[in-house]
Amino acid sequence: GAVVSQHPSRVICKSGTSVKIECRSLDFQATTMFWYRQFPKKSLMLMATSNEGSKATYEQGVEKDKFLINHASLTLSTLTVTSAHPEDSSFYICSATRDGTYEQYFGPGTRLTVT
Amino acid sequence: AQSVAQPEDQVNVAEGNPLTVKCTYSVSGNPYLFWYVQYPNRGLQFLLKYITGDNLVKGSYGFEAEFNKSQTSFHLKKPSALVSDSALYFCAVRDKGPMTTDSWGKLQFGAGTQVVVTP
Numbered sequence: 086g087a088v089v090s091q092h093p094s095r096v097i098c099k100s101g102t103s104v105k106i107e108c109r110s111l112d113f114q115a116t117t118m119f120w121y122r123q124f125p126k127k128s129l130m131l132m133a134t135s136n137e138g139s140k141a142t143y144e145q146g147v148e149k150d151k152f153l154i155n156h157a158s159l160t161l162s163t164l165t166v167t168s169a170h171p172e173d174s175s176f177y178i179c180s181a182t183r184d185g186t187y188e189q190y191f192g193p194g195t196r197l198t199v200t
Numbered sequence: 201a202q203s204v205a206q207p208e209d210q211v212n213v214a215e216g217n218p219l220t221v222k223c224t225y226s227v228s229g230n231p232y233l234f235w236y237v238q239y240p241n242r243g244l245q246f247l248l249k250y251i252t253g254d255n256l257v258k259g260s261y262g263f264e265a266e267f268n269k270s271q272t273s274f275h276l277k278k279p280s281a282l283v284s285d286s287a288l289y290f291c292a293v294r295d296k297g298p299m300t301t302d303s304w305g306k307l308q309f310g311a312g313t314q315v316v317v318t319p
Contacts, residue, residue, distance in 0.1 A: 091243070119306075128290065128309045129244075178243050189307060191236070191243040 087113050089181050091192035098169055098199055105165045106195045108179030114159040115181035119189065120152070123176045135162040169199040202227040204293050206310035214318055219281040221313045223274045223291030233274040234292040234307065235265055244290065250274060261285070281317045289313050 088111040098104050108118055116137045121129040133154050134142040141154035151173075153165040162181075166173055176196050180189040203226045213219050225231055232251055236244040248259025255267045265276045274291060291310040 089243075126288075126312075126314075128311045131306065134306065176241075180244075188234075188246060188249065190246065193243040194241065196241065 087181075087183055087188075087190040089179065089190045089192040091177075091179055091195050093195060094193060095196045096198070098197070100170055100199055101168055103165055103167045104169055104197060105163055106177055106179075106197075108162045108164070108181070108192050110160045110181040110183075110190070113181075113183045115162075116159060116184050117182045118156060118162040119180045119182075120154060120162070120164050121178045121180070123178060123194075125176075129178060132164075166197065169197070171199045173197065174199045202231070202293050202308045204291050204308050204310040206289075206291055206313045208313050209311075210314040210316060212316045212318065213281050215283050216280050219276075219278040219285065219315065219317070221276040221289050221291075221315060223276065223310060224272050225274060225291070225293045226272060227293055232294040233265075233267060234294075235259065235263070235274075235276050236290045236292065238288045238290065238312075247276070247289075281315075283317045283319055286315055286317045289315055 090109045092107045096104055118135040120132045122132050123129050131144050132147045135154045135156040137156045137159050143149045151167055156162040176194050178194045180191045182189050205224045207222055234249045235247040237247055238244050247263050248257050248265055250257050250267045258264045263278050265274055267274050290312050292307040294307050
């Protein structure tokens, strides 16, 4: 199968601090990864497309300076929430596309709580 | 622009009864269609997809979906629901456009349908 992991699964941080979330494809290479945000009982909102070796493509309305994305290898993308505020509290989910296929494989999600 | 509609916020069904979760889509060309399931505080699990070929697609955990081009629908079905099927279900669509870097794999999700299966 195609497994995607996220770390941490849950994080609590203080307002003003930065938090890094890792997304790894464990058994396949992923040139492209995606970062989503999900509010309670709501659908997934695509934040950005992460491309290995190049800059991420952000969706309209997503602050690229606040949500820093780095895709330094074919198996790892990171999302850093900078200067976090309580309104950034959410469930963040990443996904990875196995090169050459049409499917996205999703990570288990990271619950971020900013106090 | 592509879009997906899941008209029901919640579907209630008794265990053992058939389960249907509705999905309609709108795309400019031929679609790639997907169903995912999400359990509380978890990521999404892939159930099945339609890319091409037979309109009836069989997936994981006994689920299937029928692609209906004339009705632009891709309803998810299971002949006999289990209590463990209670979860949030998402339909998603992707255009069969050119696979450029900024459009490759980008999915449009429906709002989700909560399925509640009672014993």
